[in-house]
Amino acid sequence: MSRITLKVAGESGMGLASVGDILARTLKVMGFYVHMDREYPSLIKGGHSNLQIDFGPKKIHSLSKDIDLVIALDRAGLVEYLNTVKRGGVLVHGYERAHMIKDLEETAHKRGVKLVYLPAREIAYSYGGNELMTNVVLLGLLWRVLGFDLDPLEEEVKRRYGKKPKILEIDLKCLDHAYNTDEIKTPKYDIKVPKSKPDTILLDGNRALALGAIHAGVRAYYAYPMSPSSSILTYMSQYADETGVLVKQVEDEISVAQMAVGSMFMGTRALCATSGGGLDLMTETISLAAMTETPFVVINCQRPGPATGLPTWTSQGDLNMAIHSAHGEFPRCVMAVSDPESSFELIQHALNIAEEYQIPVIVLSEKVICETKTMVEPFEQNKIPIKRGLVTAPKELAELTPQDRFKITKDGISKRWVPGSSPAYFHANSDEHKEDGVLTEDGDEALEMINKRLRKGDTLLKNLPEPKVHGPAKADISFVSWGSSKCTLLDAQEALKEEGITMNFLHYDYLWPVKTKKAKEFFKNNKQVHLIEGNAGGQFGEILEAKAKVEFSDKLLKYNGRPFFLEDVISYVHKHVK
């Protein structure tokens, strides 16, 4: 067994999340690698949603489409998800209406899916439990089908509900009943429990971003809630009291961006995050940051647009916007995270780049990264130094002049200092200006300053790292990727290897300005290079084709709000590698 895919399905607000959390943590404690995502509509209660857990003995990077086991918490879960279970799979439920069940049993039979049923509600109530505790009965039933010892699950339930002994007692009775009853016969998986337990942490990309930001010395975080960025605000606020970071839910995204720019200008590290619609509102401020050479970092947690789009689903559709939005011509950096590790690290680099180059930096994430909980090694601290590009030496501060602030330099970078730290004042001016920031409308002076700013882009391009090749230098089929598709490609690589197909991919963390040397080599070395992107336009593909003068064999594009599943890549490869 390389991995088992579980789905917990039910109405939003049915206690789905806690069932998922209990499962994920228990499996993790047992030594499995766990990968968990939630699909849900943009409603608080009602509407069916599900939580998917892929687990196995080896690291899992992405989600599968085909499901081994579904635990349906209600009728909707049963009806909607029966068709997602693979042949030979199992669906566990507690739905008691016999007439409906007939049809479903027939469908299940035809599909080769086993239905496992217990009157979960009845059992829960018989122990004095309530509606939500039917979930616990079903959890016990699922655990029985999985064939694991009950102990670790009981331990986790005790850990969670230990503080509420009455509830805990009922929960344990429900679990025990479902697990041990001889009212029914159930199929049983034979899954080897790993011998060793990896030292890992389980978290989603948004928490990794928050942790990276806190670690890198962000002292002010501003945001306006918008899925799927909202949990960064929640996480930051949870860390505020202990770390003293100022966390502010601001009145709108324009103010969010303005406050971030104001704080950065004053000399602290500020950060903000939003989704596409919020970034729209921030664009004028991005332009302001560029003009005043004030560092600015914003995270865009992508979801499909246009407009309100699909608020709780995933996308890579905002790349062009990140690169081109905001008026005027100026250098910026656009980077993309792909998983919790890269979220933790890239946010630190983003802050460094923003401060050293005094430019706006846009960090792209995606709903599937923001909210998927996965297991990674505990983050290494103090690995990425804090680089602020500030003048701090007392002697140098004392000798600064206003003209140093926007001095015309070869690499485009001028000195920056914290207001108040030097007797030298300066004018940060959104009007075109001279070296001390005083307005100018003189054509030559303006041109000099415009070119100085643009040169920062050239310097940045020189200093950015090249993208990384994952896998062998040459392969049967190759991809160019950015963002979350890295995770799917990593899993696909393994799966394809077992079939004797080699696959490699060139992954970009830094999308703009775009590095091309490695890409040119990659295209030369490999006979068919494909694009994989979560948008309709193949946005990055177009940029790379234009900048590196290369041509993709074909493109794997997906833009229905769903992430790339393992099966998407495998079947695409099968089409192209005969």
Added chain:
Amino acid sequence: MSCCGKNQRDVIETLEKRKKDYMALESKEKLTWCSGCGNYGIQKAIERALVLEDIKQQDLVMCFDIGCNGNGSDKINTTTFHGLHGRIISAAAGAAIANTKMQVLAEAGDGATFSEGPNHLIHGVRNNYPMTFIFHNNENYGLTTGQASAMTRMGQKMNATPDGVVVKPMNACKFVLSLEPTFVARTFSGDIDHMTEIFRLAMNHKGFAFVEVFQMCPTYNKHTTQTWFEERIIDLSTMKGYDKHNIKHAMEAAEDIEKEIKVGILYEDKKSVPYQELLESRKTKKTELVDEVKHVDITKFINKQK
């Protein structure tokens, strides 16, 4: 009209003594306002207030919106931030809470404050950010050549409204007073002494100080002129029984912007607590956000995810 006649000699003496500080702020850049523009007086009064309050150039950040008023942003020798139209309150707030040891002043016009960015004003007041906001009310869009603003009087024929403005003007202080502010004042660009005194008090306020300045714009505002105001202005400090700590008095005083226009401190909450001191996470901090940028140990938080 002057609120501070008895102090006048002291003021001049102090200015005389601190001539050097005063001159340090004086820029050699040429001011570009029309002749007779109220912005000259405002800039002068701000410089005076700064010197009198002994706020040194190095401890000061001035933030300017886009408009005629903002064109003074690079004509004063101190660190300035000339932002975007309508947005300066939020940018200044972000700056102010990052380093509360610095004096942060923000200035904007009526177009900026009441059309392009009232959201920022509302929440700036509500959050009581530690800053002074000087509202240049010239009752029109000066920089874009005299269009009507939300403050332009009814019937005025303006650029783009040649038949006259058909909606009623807003009353800035009345609006702000509805937000439970902690400091609201009015002054008049025709009286440098009064402005100086009001700015000084505003700079000393802990929290968001809102100061409306009726600013002369002889080029585009031919209606509410210097004389027009001089005939109508009443200084609250001369009004017996006026309690500036009573918001009801303030609301009443703010009401009339046609006949008897009250200037001075309309309202002041002596118990005002600025934003950052309300936060559990910042209350006891002795350092400023700008001093704290370094690696933070997150081991505890990482371990929670195990």
